[in-house]
Amino acid sequence: MAFALSEILVTSGNTIPPQGMAPYMRLLSHDAFSNYRTIMQEVTLSPAMGAYLNMVNNDKPNPTANTHANENYARELMQLFTLGLYALNPDGSLQLDSSNNPVPSYDQNTVEALARAFTGWTYPTQPGATPQKHNPTYWIGPMVALDSNHDMAAKTLLNGVTLPAGQTAAQDLKGALDDLFNHPNVGPFISKELIQRLVTSNPSPAYVSRVASVFASGTFSNFGSGAARGT
Numbered sequence: 517m518a519f520a521l522s523e524i525l526v527t528s529g530n531t532i533p534p535q536g537m538a539p540y541m542r543l544l545s546h547d548a549f550s551n552y553r554t555i556m557q558e559v560t561l562s563p564a565m566g567a568y569l570n571m572v573n574n575d576k577p578n579p580t581a582n583t584h585a586n587e588n589y590a591r592e593l594m595q596l597f598t599l600g601l602y603a604l605n606p607d608g609s610l611q612l613d614s615s616n617n618p619v620p621s622y623d624q625n626t627v628e629a630l631a632r633a634f635t636g637w638t639y640p641t642q643p644g645a646t647p648q649k650h651n652p653t654y655w656i657g658p659m660v661a662l663d664s665n666h667d668m669a670a671k672t673l674l675n676g677v678t679l680p681a682g683q684t685a686a687q688d689l690k691g692a693l694d695d696l697f698n699h700p701n702v703g704p705f706i707s708k709e710l711i712q713r714l715v716t717s718n719p720s721p722a723y724v725s726r727v728a729s730v731f732a733s734g735t736f737s738n739f740g741s742g743a744a745r746g747t
Contacts, residue, residue, distance in 0.1 A: 636666030
């Protein structure tokens with residue numbers, strides 16, 4: 517299961533050195549049968565993922581310098597790790613609009629808002645060191661936040677959710693991950709990804725629907741959404 521997750525929540529040894537990859541793989545092994553919301557949280561704050569998809573040292577926008585929040589992790593989190601590009605039916609098939617075209621699951625505005633929600637995080641503080649805006653590279657433990665480097669403006673995400681102004685980096689991260697986790701795409705998208713890696717590369721819609729239903733109920737090894745709500 518950890519190996520299957522590593523092929524979905526992808527990092528790369530071509531970019532991340534062994535001392536970063538080893539803790540990342542331990543994280544996936546430890547969380548292999550935990551709730552997917554837990555996996556989302558720990559992967560998001562992993563220094564290896566932070567370095568691979570540029571969330572580490574992602575600074576808040578600076579209008580004077582004409583800089584923007586880095587969008588790489590925000591985009592890949594939605595496209596590869598949670599939702600996929602298009603709205604899905606419970607059996608993993610595409611939802612289509614009146615012109616028979618797939619319906620996008622998010623747009624560029626969502627990417628930009630989510631990128632701003634993920635600003636302010638840096639490498640873990642090494643033992644005995646003083647926290648900095650950009651801590652030196654360190655691979656052990658979750659990334660840490662510096663709220664003065666976090667965009668505290670309001671952010672509109674998916675499902676009609678708005679993160680209010682004035683929140684800390686940790687509050688925005690929790691709100692953003694909760695919003696994504698509760699999107700109806702997550703069950704069929706992640707279920708199909710796991711089936712393809714553990715069972716068959718071309719599962720039927722009925723198969724995806726059955727697994728997604730169990731995912732949503734929270735009864736499959738505590739992996740789905742219901743378990744997070746105590747059901």
